[in-house]
Amino acid sequence: MSEPSLERNHALDCRLQKRLGEFDLDISLAVPASGVTALFGQSGSGKTSLLRLIAGLDRPDAGYVRLGERTLTDVAGRTQVPVHKRQLGIVFQEARLFPHYRVRGNLTYGMPPSARSRFDDLVTLLGIGHLLERLPGTLSGGEARRVAIGRALLTHPRLLLLDEPLTGLDGERKQELLRYLVRLTREIDIPVVYVSHDTAEIATIADHLALVEQGRLTAHGQLDELMMRLDLTDRLGGFDAATRLSAKVVDHDSVYSLTRVALDDGQTLRIPAVDQPPGTPVRLRVGVRDVALAHAMPEGTSYRNGITTTIEAIEASPQEPSANEVRLRFGEQRLRARLTRQACEEMQLTEGKTAVALIRSVAFDSRI
Amino acid sequence: MFLEAIALSEAEWQAIILSLKIAGSAVGWILVPGIAVAWLLARHEFRGKALLDGLLHLPLVLPPVVVGYLLLLSLGRNGWLGQWLYQGFGFSLPFTWQGAAIAGGVMAFPLLVRAVRLSLEAVDPKLEAAAGTLGANRWRVLFTITLPLAVPGLLTGTVLAFARALSEFGATITFASNIPGETRTLPLALYTLIQTPGKEAAAARLCVLSIVIAMLSLMASEWLARRARQRLQERDR
Numbered sequence: 238m239s240e241p242s243l244e245r246n247h248a249l250d251c252r253l254q255k256r257l258g259e260f261d262l263d264i265s266l267a268v269p270a271s272g273v274t275a276l277f278g279q280s281g282s283g284k285t286s287l288l289r290l291i292a293g294l295d296r297p298d299a300g301y302v303r304l305g306e307r308t309l310t311d312v313a314g315r316t317q318v319p320v321h322k323r324q325l326g327i328v329f330q331e332a333r334l335f336p337h338y339r340v341r342g343n344l345t346y347g348m349p350p351s352a353r354s355r356f357d358d359l360v361t362l363l364g365i366g367h368l369l370e371r372l373p374g375t376l377s378g379g380e381a382r383r384v385a386i387g388r389a390l391l392t393h394p395r396l397l398l399l400d401e402p403l404t405g406l407d408g409e410r411k412q413e414l415l416r417y418l419v420r421l422t423r424e425i426d427i428p429v430v431y432v433s434h435d436t437a438e439i440a441t442i443a444d445h446l447a448l449v450e451q452g453r454l455t456a457h458g459q460l461d462e463l464m465m466r467l468d469l470t471d472r473l474g475g476f477d478a479a480t481r482l483s484a485k486v487v488d489h490d491s492v493y494s495l496t497r498v499a500l501d502d503g504q505t506l507r508i509p510a511v512d513q514p515p516g517t518p519v520r521l522r523v524g525v526r527d528v529a530l531a532h533a534m535p536e537g538t539s540y541r542n543g544i545t546t547t548i549e550a551i552e553a554s555p556q557e558p559s560a561n562e563v564r565l566r567f568g569e570q571r572l573r574a575r576l577t578r579q580a581c582e583e584m585q586l587t588e589g590k591t592a593v594a595l596i597r598s599v600a601f602d603s604r605i
Numbered sequence: 606m607f608l609e610a611i612a613l614s615e616a617e618w619q620a621i622i623l624s625l626k627i628a629g630s631a632v633g634w635i636l637v638p639g640i641a642v643a644w645l646l647a648r649h650e651f652r653g654k655a656l657l658d659g660l661l662h663l664p665l666v667l668p669p670v671v672v673g674y675l676l677l678l679s680l681g682r683n684g685w686l687g688q689w690l691y692q693g694f695g696f697s698l699p700f701t702w703q704g705a706a707i708a709g710g711v712m713a714f715p716l717l718v719r720a721v722r723l724s725l726e727a728v729d730p731k732l733e734a735a736a737g738t739l740g741a742n743r744w745r746v747l748f749t750i751t752l753p754l755a756v757p758g759l760l761t762g763t764v765l766a767f768a769r770a771l772s773e774f775g776a777t778i779t780f781a782s783n784i785p786g787e788t789r790t791l792p793l794a795l796y797t798l799i800q801t802p803g804k805e806a807a808a809a810r811l812c813v814l815s816i817v818i819a820m821l822s823l824m825a826s827e828w829l830a831r832r833a834r835q836r837l838q839e840r841d842r
Contacts, residue, residue, distance in 0.1 A: 294734060320737040333735040337753050337836070346749075347739030392739050 246270050248396055248428040251310075253290045253300040262286055262452040268396070272444035273422050273429045275460065277436075277473075283452040284432045288400055291430075292327050293320040304395055326394030326427075330401050332381035334373035340384050341369040347392035356391065362421060363387045379410040383417060390425065397429045403438060418442055436474040440464070440481055440522050448472060465571050467552045467562045475556060480528075480573045482506075482521045486513050495598065500544070502568025507541045508601040527600035528574035530563070530592045532584065541598040546572060548590050551581060565594055613814075616785070616794070621814065624771055624790040627702055631709035631770035632763060635717055639766070640759070643721035644747070648730075665715045673779025676708055680780070704781040705788045709770030717766040724758020725751060757830040764826030768819055791815050 249268040256262075262283045268274045276284050289295045291302055293309060296317060302310040304325070309318045334343050344356070344365075360366050363383045373381060382402055389397060402418065403411045419442055422429050433439055439446065439460065446463050448456040450472075456463055461481050463469055470478050484498035487505060494510040498519055511519055534543040546565035554560040554575065561581050563574045572594055576586075586592060613621070645651075646658060664672050680687040680698045690696045698704035728751050736746045752759070774792040781788040783797065791811060798808040 292738060294738075319742075320734070321740050321742050323738075324740075325738065327735075327738040329731070329735065331731070333731055335732060335736070335750060346736070347741065349740075388739065 249291070249302070249304055249430070251291060251300065251302040253287065253297045253302065253310075255286065255290060255295070255297045257286060260286075260452060262290075264449065264452065264454045266447055266454060266457070268428055268430055269445055270428055271426075273431050273442050274445040274447060275439040275443035276430055276432045276447050276449060277434065277439055278449035279434055282449045284434075284449050285400060286452075287449065288327075288398055288430075288432055292325055292398065293318060293323050324393070324395045326389035326392055326397040328382070328385050328389050328397070328399045328402055330404050332373070332378075332385035334376075334381055334384055334388075336373050338373075339369070340365065340371050340373065340376070343373065343384055344369075344388050344391055346388060349393055352391050352393045359387050359390055362424060363417060377410070378406050379414045382406075382414060386418075386421070390421075395427060397425070397427055398432070399429065400432045401434070402431075403433075403435070415441060436477065436479075437522075440474075440479055441520075446473075465564060465573065467550065467564065467573075468555070470554070470562060471556055476526075478525045478573065478575070480523045480525065480571070482523060482570060482572065484519055484521055486511065486515050486517045486519060488515055495541075500568065501570060504544050504567065506544070506596065506601075507598045509598065521601055523572065523596060524600060525562070525573045525575040527596060528572065529595040530565075530574060530576060530580075530584065530586065531595055532592065534593050535595075538595070539597070540595040542596040543593045544572070544596070546592055546594050548586055548588050548592055550588060551586060553578070565592065567594075617811065617814070619786055620789060620791050620794040620811070621818070623702065623786070623788075624818075627705045627709055627788075627790055628767050628770035628773075630703070630706035631713055631773075632717075632767045634706065635710040635714050635766065636763065639714060639717040639762070640721055640752075643718045643725055643762075644751070646718070647722045647725035648751075661718055662715050664712050669712060669773070669775025670779050672711060673708055673776035676704075676711065676776065676780040680704070680707065699780060700782050700784060700788065702781070702787050705773075705777045705790065706770075708776040708780045709773040712773050712776055713766035713769040716769050717762045720758055720762030720765055721755065724755040724762070727758070728754045756833045760826055760829045760833060764822055764829075768822055771818065771822075772815075791818075 246269065247267045248270040252265040254263045260283065264283070264287055276287065278284050286295070290297050297310065297312055299312050300310070301308065301312065304323070308314070308316050309323055310316060335346065338346065344360070348356070360369070363386065365380065365383050365387060368376060368380055368384065373384070376384065386399070386402070403414055406414060415438065422442060431439070431443060443460050445458065446456070446460040447454055448463070448469070456469060464473055464480055482500060484500050484506065487497040487499050489496050489510060495507045496510045497505050497507055498521070499505050506521070508521065513519065529540070544567055546567040548563060549566045549571065550564040552562050554562050559577050560575050561578050563576055563581070563586070565572045565574060574594060642661065646654065677699060678684050680690070682688065682691050682697055682699070687698065690698070698707060732754070733746050733750055736750045741749065772792055774796070777788065777790065778793060783789055783793045789797065791814065795808055795811045795815070798804040798811060
């Protein structure tokens, strides 16, 4: 049970039960007051049902939804605040723009006078300034979704709910919209719930994670922590599992188009150039298959990065009989590597030993 | 010579103006209740929905004379509603053009409701839900999303109802009678001419007139609906 003092740090608090035919949803969820919380699970796990209950589009059989101090739904207390009074910004999978309003009209549809000053900034941030006089039928999928996100944010919501906003977009459009979303979530000061079933997407954007499986919440917490849990490997990425590192830009090498970033214990990494001034925090995703281990930094190697770490845990991979999952610690951060069992045995790697984690610079995706 | 031959006589003009006035009023009074009932049927589930649906369609399948007679029974000076109207407001409907408009409206009502209901059902409820999440209450959703998107169907329904009211005969002659200048609309005037020996030419003229007016209203509706649809689907400017 959480303490009342802790609850105040939650933007959204809910406990919801609903029976939908054969499917049984029973989830308690607390969304932190800042950052992006990913609601993650396979399709059919109940993510969208949960979202609809929170939005007030459906009624639960039992439970409650609280937004800060305000009760939106309380089955026992017979409270059900109607959808239009919930102050939630919701962006659906399909953009759902109104075909008879121009983009400007869509954006201002739910805009209170108090949000008028944010209009220009938001339009710029979402890159939709040139679309204002167009009708929704003429927009591309990515453009339409950016408009839908702007429209939801201009209602001055206390929480933004995004339901798989990248679904149905092709690779390039997906990356583009994801970049907009990452920039946006850094700028806005309201909590975001991001529904998705794509681990790469979540590793890019989310701070917290709620793992939903068959109508139940099976894991919940800081995404960085959960990505470290070896028992969640097959849920969070499986073959493509990854670690996230936080670092700060130190300097740029314009000749080779590389950027040097510092980790919190002072060790540095070279990554493909990121267009950010020194001091900017960056979030790096390192695939578990992109990390190799050595006893010492080898000479004459193409590896650009070697971080000195301590081995924290070694476990057999749950899905791959040839591999071990290795968890490494350096400073306050942790890193995962997937090695063959053979290598682990030959190198006599054991918990507590020191090892140098080798990471290729080109393994980092700095496009975002 | 030719122009004189096709120039309309005063009686013909009277019948046309009266027909348009009565049909227009008929559509006027059923428009709002018709949209309301169509919305109720399209967007809500309630007890007795099937019964209401059946009752609404009665004027389509009943002989119009029966409808006219029922109107006379209820709205006549001795009818339960007519008595109240007459004693309370000194207002009597039978044998007046207002009565003819009531009869036309009742006959046209199911057609209007049908067309409007179909077009309301075609409006994506997801758009209405989206409007709700943007803070719009039920009324704002209705007037800014549902109705504007249903405009093509609204236009079709209105013109259909207008045409039906214009051609109304049985219920009108039973309830409002056939009084020149008051309730003698085009169909009634035509009927009168057919009953009179030696008026075959005049009857033929009214026949052609009816066809022209019906065609014009159909074309107008087609044009308006197409414009409305184009506005909704406008591609790049």
